[in-house]
Amino acid sequence: MKESQDRQKSYADRRRKDLEFEVGDMVYLKTVTYKGKDRSSKNAKLSPRYMGPYKILERIGKVAYKLELPSSMAQFHNVFHVSLLRKCIRNQDNVVPEPPSDLRENLTVEGRPVQIIGRKTKPEGRKNIKMIQVVWDCDGEEETTWEPEARMKAEFPKWFDKLTEDSGRKTRR
Missing domain, CATH: 2.40.50 (OB fold (Dihydrolipoamide Acetyltransferase, E2P))
Structure with a gap:
């Protein structure tokens, strides 16, 4: 049993990469686009998957970060899991416009x-x-x-x- 678990762990570890950010880094925040009522988008190849960049204010635990969000996103909790973040390589080259006005708390937009x-x-x-x-x-x-x-x-x-x-x-x- 232990041998089998170790083998599966080695398969999972090959694809896993531990992300860590420093306070002050700029990161993109992942968005999810929905069509209709609570339905995920099927044909979203070219739609933007991230918005931002936003500045990291503080690290909370091992896998959570507090972000500096704009005033238009004040209703959102500003702490996000590392899996929802992507490092911003260039600061101002790829700036995505302000978040949509109908952005929901679960970072979805209804079509x-x-x-x-x-x-x-x-x-x-x-x-x-x-x-x-x-x-x-x-x-x-x-x-x-x-x-x-x-x-x-x-x-x-x-x-x-x-x-x-x-x-x-x-x-x-």
Whole structure:
């Protein structure tokens, strides 16, 4: 048993790197982008993954750091785990703009539907599920996904009602 544990530990240690920062270092803070209601972004290859840089004020324990956050992020707790930080090599070259206005406490941004660009039915077992192709606005970045129509109506009823009224006006002309 011990031999097996040691072997697994050696595999894990090959990929592990211990990060340590000094007080006064500049670091980037990791963000997570969400689309829709509490859903992680699938197509986020080119979206920014870090914001900052922010200055480290103090080290708390072995793996936590206190950061100097801007006033727009005052509602956030300013202590972060080392896994959410990345060292800033150049201080002012890669400055990401201020955090988005709808940034939540768990560092996520909720996407907003912009328009429907396609419809289809997807067979699942004995049922056919109506799907719509939605263009999302995730803080200025546009992404497209297929979503169940029923879920979209439940989560965004006002937006969906407005959309059907607009399409009704077009058909009356």
